[in-house]
Amino acid sequence: MTAIITIGNEILLGKTLNTNLQYLATGLADLGLAVDYAVTVRDDRQQILEALDKCWQEHEIVITTGGLGPTDDDITKNTIADYFGKQMSFDPNVWAHVQTMFSRRDMPTPEINRNQALVPEGFRVLKNERGTAPGLMFELSGKCLFALPGVPLEMKYLFATHIKAILGKKYARKPVIQRNIHTFGISESLLAERLSEFQIPQEISLAWLPQTGRVDLRLYGTDAELIDQTLNEIMETIRDYVWGIDEDTPPEVLGRLLREKNLSLAIAESCTGGLVQTLVTDVSGSSEYFKGGVVSYSNEMKRDILGVNAGTLKTYGAVSEPTAREMSAGVKELAGADIGISITGIAGPLGGSEEKPVGTVFFGLSIGDEEQVFRQIFTGDRENVRHKAAEYAIIKLIKELLRKQD
Amino acid sequence: MTAIITIGNEILLGKTLNTNLQYLATGLADLGLAVDYAVTVRDDRQQILEALDKCWQEHEIVITTGGLGPTDDDITKNTIADYFGKQMSFDPNVWAHVQTMFSRRDMPTPEINRNQALVPEGFRVLKNERGTAPGLMFELSGKCLFALPGVPLEMKYLFATHIKAILGKKYARKPVIQRNIHTFGISESLLAERLSEFQIPQEISLAWLPQTGRVDLRLYGTDAELIDQTLNEIMETIRDYVWGIDEDTPPEVLGRLLREKNLSLAIAESCTGGLVQTLVTDVSGSSEYFKGGVVSYSNEMKRDILGVNAGTLKTYGAVSEPTAREMSAGVKELAGADIGISITGIAGPLGGSEEKPVGTVFFGLSIGDEEQVFRQIFTGDRENVRHKAAEYAIIKLIKELLRKQD
Numbered sequence: 115m116t117a118i119i120t121i122g123n124e125i126l127l128g129k130t131l132n133t134n135l136q137y138l139a140t141g142l143a144d145l146g147l148a149v150d151y152a153v154t155v156r157d158d159r160q161q162i163l164e165a166l167d168k169c170w171q172e173h174e175i176v177i178t179t180g181g182l183g184p185t186d187d188d189i190t191k192n193t194i195a196d197y198f199g200k201q202m203s204f205d206p207n208v209w210a211h212v213q214t215m216f217s218r219r220d221m222p223t224p225e226i227n228r229n230q231a232l233v234p235e236g237f238r239v240l241k242n243e244r245g246t247a248p249g250l251m252f253e254l255s256g257k258c259l260f261a262l263p264g265v266p267l268e269m270k271y272l273f274a275t276h277i278k279a280i281l282g283k284k285y286a287r288k289p290v291i292q293r294n295i296h297t298f299g300i301s302e303s304l305l306a307e308r309l310s311e312f313q314i315p316q317e318i319s320l321a322w323l324p325q326t327g328r329v330d331l332r333l334y335g336t337d338a339e340l341i342d343q344t345l346n347e348i349m350e351t352i353r354d355y356v357w358g359i360d361e362d363t364p365p366e367v368l369g370r371l372l373r374e375k376n377l378s379l380a381i382a383e384s385c386t387g388g389l390v391q392t393l394v395t396d397v398s399g400s401s402e403y404f405k406g407g408v409v410s411y412s413n414e415m416k417r418d419i420l421g422v423n424a425g426t427l428k429t430y431g432a433v434s435e436p437t438a439r440e441m442s443a444g445v446k447e448l449a450g451a452d453i454g455i456s457i458t459g460i461a462g463p464l465g466g467s468e469e470k471p472v473g474t475v476f477f478g479l480s481i482g483d484e485e486q487v488f489r490q491i492f493t494g495d496r497e498n499v500r501h502k503a504a505e506y507a508i509i510k511l512i513k514e515l516l517r518k519q520d
Numbered sequence: 521m522t523a524i525i526t527i528g529n530e531i532l533l534g535k536t537l538n539t540n541l542q543y544l545a546t547g548l549a550d551l552g553l554a555v556d557y558a559v560t561v562r563d564d565r566q567q568i569l570e571a572l573d574k575c576w577q578e579h580e581i582v583i584t585t586g587g588l589g590p591t592d593d594d595i596t597k598n599t600i601a602d603y604f605g606k607q608m609s610f611d612p613n614v615w616a617h618v619q620t621m622f623s624r625r626d627m628p629t630p631e632i633n634r635n636q637a638l639v640p641e642g643f644r645v646l647k648n649e650r651g652t653a654p655g656l657m658f659e660l661s662g663k664c665l666f667a668l669p670g671v672p673l674e675m676k677y678l679f680a681t682h683i684k685a686i687l688g689k690k691y692a693r694k695p696v697i698q699r700n701i702h703t704f705g706i707s708e709s710l711l712a713e714r715l716s717e718f719q720i721p722q723e724i725s726l727a728w729l730p731q732t733g734r735v736d737l738r739l740y741g742t743d744a745e746l747i748d749q750t751l752n753e754i755m756e757t758i759r760d761y762v763w764g765i766d767e768d769t770p771p772e773v774l775g776r777l778l779r780e781k782n783l784s785l786a787i788a789e790s791c792t793g794g795l796v797q798t799l800v801t802d803v804s805g806s807s808e809y810f811k812g813g814v815v816s817y818s819n820e821m822k823r824d825i826l827g828v829n830a831g832t833l834k835t836y837g838a839v840s841e842p843t844a845r846e847m848s849a850g851v852k853e854l855a856g857a858d859i860g861i862s863i864t865g866i867a868g869p870l871g872g873s874e875e876k877p878v879g880t881v882f883f884g885l886s887i888g889d890e891e892q893v894f895r896q897i898f899t900g901d902r903e904n905v906r907h908k909a910a911e912y913a914i915i916k917l918i919k920e921l922l923r924k925q926d
Contacts, residue, residue: 123727126555127696127740128546132538135560139534149532151567152560154541161557184709185728216707218899224709244900265730267904381815387801388794391815395793398869398902406821409787409797411812415855419814419825449821463804496804 116142117151117169121162121180121190122264125154134179134269141273145281146290147175157181162193170197174257175281180264182247184227191250194261195234198252202232208239212246240276244268249276258284292334293345294323296362297355298509302329308352318344328509357512364508365393365400371515372403372453380449381407382420382441384432384458385475389504405449410441420444433458435476435487442478443485454480457507461499475503477510486514522548523557523575527568527586527596528670531560540585540675547679551687552695552742553581563587568599576603580663581687586670588653590633597656600667601640604658608638614645618652646682650674655682664690694742699751701737702768703761704915708735714758724750733898733908734915763918770914771799771806777921778809778859786855787813787913788826788847790838790864791881795910811855816847826850839864841882841893848884849891860886863913867905881909883916892920 118138124130132154139149150173155161157180169176181190195202209231216223230246233239240249242263249272250261260277262269297305302322314320317337323330331348333341349356358367372379381391381404388409394400408419413432416422421444426436438456446454459475466472473492478485488510492502524544530536538560545555556579561567568587575582587596601608615637622629636652639645646655648669655678656667666683668675703711708730720726723743729736737754739747755762764773778785787797787810794815800806814825819838822828827850832842844862852860865881872878879898884891894916898908 123725124729125541126545126558127549127698128542128544128555129698129738131542135531136534136537139532141534143534149534150562152532154558156556183728183730185712187727215899218897219707220897221707221710224707224713226709226712267900383794386798387806387810388789388797388813388815391794392792392798395815395817396903396906398867400793401817404793404817406815406817407794408814408825409794409801409812411801411807411810412855415812419854448825449818497802500802 115173116147116149116175116177117153117173118149119162119165119169119176119178120152120154120264121157121178122154123156123187126156133266134264137266137270138177138179138273141278142281143290145278145285147281147285157187157189159189159193162190163197166194166197170257170259175285176257176259177277178259178261179269182230182250182261182263184224184230184246190261191232191234194250194252194259195237198234198236198254200234200236203235204228205231205233205239208233208248211241211248215246240272242268242272243275244271251276251280290334290336291338291341292332293341294333294360295331295345295349295352295356296328296358297331297352298328298357298513300329300352300355305329305331305352305355309348312348312351315340315344328505357509357516363396364505364512365397368394368508368512368515369397369400369403371512375515377452377515378403378405378449379453379455380405380445380451382445382454382456382478383407383409384411384416384441384456385461386457386459386500386504386507387411387461389500390455390457390507393504393508405451407445407449416441420448431470433460433470433474433476435489438476438478439480439485439487440478442480446480452482453511454478455507455511457503459499459503461496461503463496473499475499475506477503477507479511479514481514521579522553522555522581522583523559523579524555525568525571525575525582525584526558526560526670527563527584528560529562529593532562539672540670543672543676544583544585544679547684548687549696551684551691553687553691554696563593563595565595565599568596569603572600572603576663576665581666581691582663583666583668583683585668585675588636588656588667588669590630590636590652596667597638597640600656600658600665601643604640604642604660606640606642609641611637611639611645614639614654617647617654621652646678648674648678649681650677657682657686696740696742697744697747698738698740699747700766700768701739701751701755701758701762702734702764703737703758704734704763704919706735706758706761711735711737711758711761715754718754718757721746721750733911763915763922770911770918771803774800774914774918774921775803775806775809777918781921783858783921784809784811784855785859785861786811786851786857788851788860788862788884789813789815790817790822790847790862791867792863792865792906792910792913793817793867795906796861796863796913799910799914811857813851813855822847826854837876839866839876839880839882841895844882844884845886845891845893846884848886852886858888859917860884861913861917863909865905865909867902867909869902879905881905881912883909883913885917885920887920887924 153165181188213223238251245268247263252259318335321332410416422440430436441456442454456478462472477488492499587594619629644657651674653669658665724741727738816822828846836842847862848860862884868878883894898905
């Protein structure tokens with residue numbers, strides 16, 4: 115049915131991971147369209163022509179990515195035009211768009227970009243609001259070809275904005291529906307034990323997706339009603355471990371709960387260096403419940419700004435239960451928020467000790483007058499520890515807010 | 521020279537990212553062997569035969585990954601044997617190894633695994649200490665084929681342990697060397713104009729790699745000296761736009777400069793919500809120069825903690841030059857640092873106005889007694905705007921520190 119041609123030396127040199135293929139394959143699968151064949155070739159005319167010929171002969175939909183930029187090594191557009199025997203014609207609308215993109219950045223449009231406005235005759239332009247290279251579409255004898263830029267941001271924009279709708283109309287299939295359950299605080303094998311007596315209808319597939327530090331369950335099939343019903347039954351069986359469903363992310367679920375309860379939040383971070391706040395503010399509208407916070411990387415900042423006792427720091431150290439407790443209370447007070455979270459730990463690779471190995475993290479949680487402290491040890495490198503700790507902090511607060519609801 | 525055939529439905533369904541290709545391409549490039557062609561096919565006999573035929577006709581080295589397991593959908597081995605007209609023969613050494621692998625896990629060896637000990641006649645076995653499926657090698661008329669399992673851990677083991685040495689001996693080449701130049705503050709096309717009169721030796725390839733908000737240049741070839749010399753000449757031509765080379769990342773370059781100059785840093789963020797601090801603290805050892813900072817999402821925090829004048833906020837608003845200026849001075853003072861950076865803007869999708877559209881960001885930079893403010897407009901969605909703004913803040917400070925050096 116579908117073939118994907120990825121064009122670019124970078125992938126064959128191992129410098130770039132081909133994430134575009136995964137994105138397109140997933141997006142097409144959602145439309146019920148299977149990718150049967152994928153090929154990666156160099157920015158080389160002969161190779162592109164051969165791949166194009168094979169794919170166009172054998173498949174109904176062909177998507178190319180890469181090689182649409184303005185520089186000399188971008189030869190995809192001309193090669194495709196030649197393959198179909200088309201002349202180039204200048205498209206003033208595309209040229210106007212290219213100029214707009216440059217003027218938005220207060221830059222003059224270089225002459226070289228004129229060739230981005232050249233479109234093979236008979237091709238349709240897919241407007242690219244994320245860059246200067248337009249997407250292109252060509253239809254012939256019930257088949258269609260799409261040429262997309264290789265920059266993932268632009269490729270994704272064009273697929274999501276134009277191609278999904280075009281293909282959805284053209285090749286409607288019974289879509290595969292999938293629904294997710296996000297769990298936390300239970301291992302994959304324990305979760306499997308919990309669900310061992312649960313009968314999953316055979317029309318539905320269940321996939322176990324262990325994430326870092328948590329497990330997702332995915333149900334898929336084509337019977338929406340049956341999937342919804344099964345999802346609800348599973349949720350009922352394991353409800354103590356569920357923090358969200360489907361496309362929920364921890365910051366979104368947290369935001370929804372805080373909004374519902376009309377509570378505000380402040381955050382003090384040490385080892386995560388701002389990551390928890392970055393995640394919380396990824397959500398549009400988060401300023402409604404997030405007041406702000408402090409990244410207290412030095413002891414002085416913990417003491418002078420968050421009001422952690424100098425004696426606490428001296429006696430127990432910056433990475434300790436008492437410091438975490440005072441940090442969360444301190445930032446709540448400082449920001450005038452209803453809830454304060456704090457994170458202090460050792461992200462590594464240096465700084466660990468026998469008593470507090472790398473990966474040790476303390477979390478403080480101040481809700482109103484209640485104060486709680488948690489200790490966790492996370493495995494992995496610096497990046498893993500920071501990510502797991504940041505997500506833990508957010509999901510822990512979600513569970514706490516859900517618990518209070520019951 | 522080399523072709524890679526990735527076999528597996530999972531990749532074409534978008535469920536798995538093809539990391540094997542990147543690993544192999546990088547490993548082969550290190551040996552001076554270029555990958556010219558890569559194809560992904562389903563676990564389908566006809567597709568595998570076609571890909572094999574094309575690759576074996578046109579390339580000297582062919583590597584397949586995937587489809588060597590014991591279950592029904594693993595058909596790679598039989599298909600390859602058929603292609604070369606070879607019978608299978610039972611290899612007792614492989615069978616002994618399979619049994620050892622199971623007994624190590626205290627498990628009896630399932631009968632189904634007997635077929636893993638079947639080896640096409642004339643093929644060499646590459647022992648797989650990480651799994652039960654052996655790697656296979658076949659040589660004919662100066663060409664060679666390798667069949668590897670798809671599990672990344674096993675594939676990597678076989679490549680590193682066996683194939684590297686075999687290929688290194690057989691096809692010793694000068695390794696491909698690559699060097700990168702990271703630029704900032706200039707578009708791809710303007711950069712191309714700047715370099716239009718620059719003569720790049722024909723032994724060297726130049727690739728343009730647009731990143732979000734900046735452009736990288738990559739030089740590659742086999743003559744290290746010539747590449748270094750060309751790199752230096754290009755750097756000289758566009759030096760005002762260069763912030764780093766090779767594997768440099770903005771936070772690492774910034775860290776190096778701050779350490780060299782013995783300067784400390786504090787950061788106040790609004791629209792980026794902690795992202796700049798997250799990036800800066802991704803670098804291990806950043807506590808040596810990063811004191812910490814504030815995420816001032818509310819006006820009260822800007823006023824009460826960073827000391828931004830209530831009048832400034834009222835007259836000019838939170839997203840304005842004067843606020844950015846006072847935020848950077850304030851956080852520098854608060855943290856007792858040598859340098860303060862501030863970021864305040866509109867990440868979107870809401871909150872834009874005609875005068876200050878979504879993507880408008882003000883940056884404050886206080887170095888000692890010097891204060892500067894910059895205004896930028898970034899395109900893209902909320903995530904893009906935040907990422908571009910965060911990176912801009914870091915690279916801007918790098919350029920400022922480099923400028924002072926001159």
